[in-house]
Amino acid sequence: MKIKLSRRFIEKELICPNGKKQIEFCDTDLPGLYVSVSSTSPGIGTYYLRYKNQAGKTTHKKIERTNLLSLKDAKARARFLKLEISQGNDPQSDTNKKRNEITYDTFMLGHFFPYITPRRRSAKTYKQMYETQIKKVFGDIKVNQISKRQVHSFHNDLRNQGLANGTCNRYLQLIKSSINFGISMEIISIRNPAVGIPLFEEVSRERYLDSDELARLLPVLINDDG
Numbered sequence: 001m002k003i004k005l006s007r008r009f010i011e012k013e014l015i016c017p018n019g020k021k022q023i024e025f026c027d028t029d030l031p032g033l034y035v036s037v038s039s040t041s042p043g044i045g046t047y048y049l050r051y052k053n054q055a056g057k058t059t060h061k062k063i064e065r066t067n068l069l070s071l072k073d074a075k076a077r078a079r080f081l082k083l084e085i086s087q088g089n090d091p092q093s094d095t096n097k098k099r100n101e102i103t104y105d106t107f108m109l110g111h112f113f114p115y116i117t118p119r120r121r122s123a124k125t126y127k128q129m130y131e132t133q134i135k136k137v138f139g140d141i142k143v144n145q146i147s148k149r150q151v152h153s154f155h156n157d158l159r160n161q162g163l164a165n166g167t168c169n170r171y172l173q174l175i176k177s178s179i180n181f182g183i184s185m186e187i188i189s190i191r192n193p194a195v196g197i198p199l200f201e202e203v204s205r206e207r208y209l210d211s212d213e214l215a216r217l218l219p220v221l222i223n224d225d226g
Helices: 007-012 071-086 091-100 104-116 123-138 148-160 165-184 211-223
Strands: 022-027 033-038 046-052 058-065
Touching: 007 071, 033 071, 046 071, 058 071, 058 091, 071 091, 104 123, 104 165, 123 148, 123 165, 148 165
Parallel strands: none
Antiparallel strands: 022 033, 033 046, 046 058
């Protein structure tokens, strides 16, 4: 939505419309500057600058949260960034480079585990998996230097150690999901090296319900309209 951003608007009207998960309020006075507001964070948005890099690709540079930076200062920072861009610099590429130069261990301990620990009951198990197998192989490697070949070899080596196929697959899936998290949260900006690596075949086992489990299941089936 195009609008002339003002201090009053930033302080009072940063609301995402009903039915939308996110909205962008684009400043008509300073092209490229916009505020992104999500439905989960009413009243607080994030300043961004939208621009085209030297390859002609539309790029977004995060500036700051609206509760931490005034509109006046956000505009000043956006003008400075636009000046840098006009001189051939790409501020977002510098940001991505710094992100991707962190080691995998720094990323896991500083970002991934703090995020999942209060949200996933399995976080403790994932931490043990990381500490026992993954850290010694990938912990000291920079995130942007982890290759698909390395992840594929790691997956195979686990099976060579005698681990079950399903266990090997859980390790691969942990690497994949952790990096996907980093990409989605804009902590890192890389192609996920674990994507496309096939899982080992797992043997499914038949399991029969005992009488107590069957007694709990039957009412659910009877009342299920589907």
